[in-house]
Amino acid sequence: MKTHILLITCNDQTGIVARVSGAIFQHGLNVIRNGEFVEQESSRFFMRTEVEGDLDESELLNELRSHLPPGAVVRLAEKREKRIIVFATKEPHCLGDLLVQCAFNNLNAEILSVVSNHNHLGSFVKNFGYPFHHIPHKGRSREEHEKAILELIEPDQVDYLVLAKYMRILTPEFVAQYQNRIINIHHSFLPAFVGANPYCQAFQRGVKIIGATAHFVNEGLDEGAIIAQNISPIDHQFGLNEIVRTGHNIEKMVLARALHLVLTDRVFVSGNKTIIFD
Amino acid sequence: MKTHILLITCNDQTGIVARVSGAIFQHGLNVIRNGEFVEQESSRFFMRTEVEGDLDESELLNELRSHLPPGAVVRLAEKREKRIIVFATKEPHCLGDLLVQCAFNNLNAEILSVVSNHNHLGSFVKNFGYPFHHIPHKGRSREEHEKAILELIEPDQVDYLVLAKYMRILTPEFVAQYQNRIINIHHSFLPAFVGANPYCQAFQRGVKIIGATAHFVNEGLDEGAIIAQNISPIDHQFGLNEIVRTGHNIEKMVLARALHLVLTDRVFVSGNKTIIFD
Amino acid sequence: MKTHILLITCNDQTGIVARVSGAIFQHGLNVIRNGEFVEQESSRFFMRTEVEGDLDESELLNELRSHLPPGAVVRLAEKREKRIIVFATKEPHCLGDLLVQCAFNNLNAEILSVVSNHNHLGSFVKNFGYPFHHIPHKGRSREEHEKAILELIEPDQVDYLVLAKYMRILTPEFVAQYQNRIINIHHSFLPAFVGANPYCQAFQRGVKIIGATAHFVNEGLDEGAIIAQNISPIDHQFGLNEIVRTGHNIEKMVLARALHLVLTDRVFVSGNKTIIFD
Amino acid sequence: MKTHILLITCNDQTGIVARVSGAIFQHGLNVIRNGEFVEQESSRFFMRTEVEGDLDESELLNELRSHLPPGAVVRLAEKREKRIIVFATKEPHCLGDLLVQCAFNNLNAEILSVVSNHNHLGSFVKNFGYPFHHIPHKGRSREEHEKAILELIEPDQVDYLVLAKYMRILTPEFVAQYQNRIINIHHSFLPAFVGANPYCQAFQRGVKIIGATAHFVNEGLDEGAIIAQNISPIDHQFGLNEIVRTGHNIEKMVLARALHLVLTDRVFVSGNKTIIFD
Numbered sequence A, B, C, D: 001m002k003t004h005i006l007l008i009t010c011n012d013q014t015g016i017v018a019r020v021s022g023a024i025f026q027h028g029l030n031v032i033r034n035g036e037f038v039e040q041e042s043s044r045f046f047m048r049t050e051v052e053g054d055l056d057e058s059e060l061l062n063e064l065r066s067h068l069p070p071g072a073v074v075r076l077a078e079k080r081e082k083r084i085i086v087f088a089t090k091e092p093h094c095l096g097d098l099l100v101q102c103a104f105n106n107l108n109a110e111i112l113s114v115v116s117n118h119n120h121l122g123s124f125v126k127n128f129g130y131p132f133h134h135i136p137h138k139g140r141s142r143e144e145h146e147k148a149i150l151e152l153i154e155p156d157q158v159d160y161l162v163l164a165k166y167m168r169i170l171t172p173e174f175v176a177q178y179q180n181r182i183i184n185i186h187h188s189f190l191p192a193f194v195g196a197n198p199y200c201q202a203f204q205r206g207v208k209i210i211g212a213t214a215h216f217v218n219e220g221l222d223e224g225a226i227i228a229q230n231i232s233p234i235d236h237q238f239g240l241n242e243i244v245r246t247g248h249n250i251e252k253m254v255l256a257r258a259l260h261l262v263l264t265d266r267v268f269v270s271g272n273k274t275i276i277f278d
Helices: A016-026 A057-067 A093-103 A122-127 A142-153 A172-177 A198-205 A240-263 B016-026 B057-067 B093-103 B122-127 B142-153 B172-177 B198-205 B240-263 C016-026 C057-067 C093-103 C122-127 C142-153 C172-177 C198-205 C240-263 D016-026 D057-067 D093-103 D122-127 D142-153 D172-177 D198-205 D240-263
Strands: A003-011 A030-039 A044-052 A073-078 A082-088 A109-116 A132-134 A160-163 A182-186 A209-216 A226-233 A267-270 A273-276 B003-011 B030-039 B044-052 B073-078 B082-088 B109-116 B132-134 B160-163 B182-186 B209-216 B226-233 B267-270 B273-276 C003-011 C030-039 C044-052 C073-078 C082-088 C109-116 C132-134 C160-163 C182-186 C209-216 C226-233 C267-270 C273-276 D003-011 D030-039 D044-052 D073-078 D082-088 D109-116 D132-134 D160-163 D182-186 D209-216 D226-233 D267-270 D273-276
Touching: A003 A016, A003 A267, A016 A030, A016 A044, A016 A057, A016 B016, A030 A273, A030 B030, A044 A267, A057 A073, A082 A093, A082 A240, A093 A109, A093 A122, A093 A240, A093 D093, A109 A142, A122 A132, A142 A172, A160 A240, A182 A240, A198 A240, A209 A240, A209 C226, A226 A240, A226 A273, A226 C209, A240 D240, B003 B016, B003 B267, B016 B030, B016 B044, B016 B057, B030 B273, B044 B267, B057 B073, B082 B093, B093 B109, B093 B122, B093 B240, B093 C093, B109 B142, B122 B132, B142 B172, B160 B240, B182 B240, B198 B240, B209 B240, B209 D226, B226 B240, B226 B273, B226 D209, B240 C240, C003 C016, C003 C267, C016 C030, C016 C044, C016 C057, C016 D016, C030 C273, C030 D030, C044 C267, C057 C073, C082 C093, C082 C240, C093 C109, C093 C122, C093 C240, C109 C142, C122 C132, C142 C172, C160 C240, C182 C240, C198 C240, C209 C240, C226 C240, C226 C273, D003 D016, D003 D267, D016 D030, D016 D044, D016 D057, D030 D273, D044 D267, D057 D073, D082 D093, D093 D109, D093 D122, D093 D240, D109 D142, D122 D132, D142 D172, D160 D240, D182 D240, D198 D240, D209 D240, D226 D240, D226 D273
Parallel strands: A082 A109, A082 A160, A109 A132, A160 A182, B082 B109, B082 B160, B109 B132, B160 B182, C082 C109, C082 C160, C109 C132, C160 C182, D082 D109, D082 D160, D109 D132, D160 D182
Antiparallel strands: A003 A044, A003 A073, A030 A044, A182 A209, A209 A226, A267 A273, B003 B044, B003 B073, B030 B044, B182 B209, B209 B226, B267 B273, C003 C044, C003 C073, C030 C044, C182 C209, C209 C226, C267 C273, D003 D044, D003 D073, D030 D044, D182 D209, D209 D226, D267 D273
């Protein structure tokens, strides 16, 4: 039987769950998994429901909207592989992990292509059978560079852009075109060590734990809504190289975790926070 | 406004959420927090809902039962401090943590008394102002010992018995009288190292991580439904003493976590598993 | 047989380990545990050795100094309970944990007294049998307040001051009198969320992990050398209260861990870093 | 300047460190990193020292042996890439992680070939440019199957065999030929859930944490010396598929960690324990 994921965001109101679950029942759908959450500070209601059964999409959505406060966002996510483009620079660990996962259909995503400002990873990507686009930033202004990228990727019906250690800052204009659709992995436990060289900063500060953060990209540097974080203990014996080695393992785990959540439609964004039904 | 916690367990059926949330809405109650879960292997439905508002308890429960399959268990948990009796033997760390928490109302529990088969912790407990009952097991059969305990604790309207490093095995007869109401902390990552001296076993096996497990007590040794577990890394430099020291910290954290969950009515037991709405 | 802890810091040089371990051997001492570390960026050598046997302290130290570069710091730490004074404000969780540990000799410390700028914790501390000094800050300048504290604590031969959620910032003058001898627990994963209300900051930032940091206090706010850190995962369902509850458990674990290390002479400070032989 | 790793195991004796470090100094070698450990229960001494400088290997080793108790094992590990053969069955996650690491020289190993009892991973491996040997077990006795494997791998000067989710049990005879040179990843937190289907066992037991263990293979099932372990929290919402997905991430992290340690000569085996200088 076909499975659908119903995603609802609206202002909170008494009785929403009753009305929505009533409508689902009347359409003869079976609830497999259900989650609701009310964010107190914004008085916003979030709901994610996996249902099983045959449905007329527009009919169901229209009825649901009739039960919800004005401005409600209601959508049915298709349970399908998402279409992603991966951005990388020179480091292979996060990209490699995604390529291996996709090679065995473990990511719920189809990689359309890999874009890089360097040529370093080209033959590696091509061995996996994916297109690799080298778009150098040298000799181009930031705007020209992004324009070249956009020309390349816009024709694709891409769902998400994944920055798998892409070491360029995107302009607000670029980001605006893919709102809440660009996922970055930052190699620190944000908000600690924003910006460049977080491992170097961590080494110099003498922290006992390092981490990584996967987040949506917004116009502020490393300020977008956090999707996943994880950490690993270190000690004074860790030189910078060992911190980096340890960190790379966390980065790839955290990015994989965040992508799993996003690509299976489990993540809502509310301001600079995520609400995750995992 | 008054807050109530509604707890429902029944066989799964299409439309339960719709009917229950409809009834809650019709009673003019506001849902603050809501969780549902269907255990696939048992086809059992579990629901925990925090609602706000005035209600007629028996009227609400009767109506809810009328909407649910036969055999449904429905109850309203009062949002109140639970009444607990703590059992200990000689080690103070878990007991001490509970006493400190209760001294500042951080546990959602009232400690009625502390029971021990040794006198070791007596003055410590009394300094906190709680009754301490020394019921030695020496010279008594297991049945006589438990009988003495039962005579002491039965008059109390106790909600839960907390075994805070109580180093005696309870008989199935004793356990049966407090089904799913006895919580134990075991000093290993169950099911590893069941039984006696788990730290010694861990030392001898050369594991790189040790742990602790809080679980409900049933008739099998260390086999009851697990509520919470946590771990800490160790290495070859850890002698048995250092393993024990590290372990004690995990034990008290895990027990505190499990008690927080149980004492705020977040835990359902289903067979040998727990379903936790945290 | 008596155990001693030998602690050496000096500029690095080829052959130090050979000369030091030769001298230890010639004095007929048995090495139980030994650790060395060279900090590359400072070219400093650190060594901690536990030895067993009878020794003439000044003779051994003099000989060791003769083998080491000029400026070497060599000392024998007595293996004894350290003398500490605990500072707190209103929150009991860290203080309570220390009191319970000390009550059963698990901290390698003797608590001389507890100092607080509020009266809130007074009877709690007195029930454990320790002196409690309420030194209010209200109506006093920061300098007057610290002067009152210093007058109280200076007569004691105190080894360390432990800030167990003491919510006052100490002046550089105060700190200078107890260099590398004041240990603070900060309720965030430093350097994230420096300063006031870190849990509130964490809540607003939408992080997925919170943490705590135990560090030596220096003249900069939350900038002293870090001794221990730990974290706990949270999610969007955690309101501020639940973040605080979760955080309190981490705080007490991290402070206990840091104190264990410091009070057993395992921690060297090098600039804003710690070198820990655990 | 050239770097060497000196590895010593012998019965403990007073003065060993002094004599060994004296000899190192006399040979004009500079100690970069040094670790010693005495295992109390076996009275065995372990030492790992990284030194810098020119040396005459046999001269140094002979001198060191003259300073050590009879039976001492002393060797100089070359700081070079180790030669490994990877065994896999059908699952790609651990193997893929190793292939990506090796493709960018991050593992300190050269993969000589990949051996599998299935053909499933063949084209994947070949895309990375490594030989893939499909040696089916069907229609062969265990001895015949292992004989075919041995014939294939014996000509290679292999340092370690890495079982990256190789789902066959090796005979004691096979294991004996590669003592302490076969590394396995087991998908549970050993000693919990020995043997087949540990994730299924974990699901049925209702644990709140799952884990993975990398260990040397010996003649007992899942009983060899543990090198690395790690865990991930789960809850009642995790079905078996989600447990497996989560577990796979831990497996690849733990195996990568263990291999890093082994392949850089940081691991001693003592009975069923490892001593690790990381």
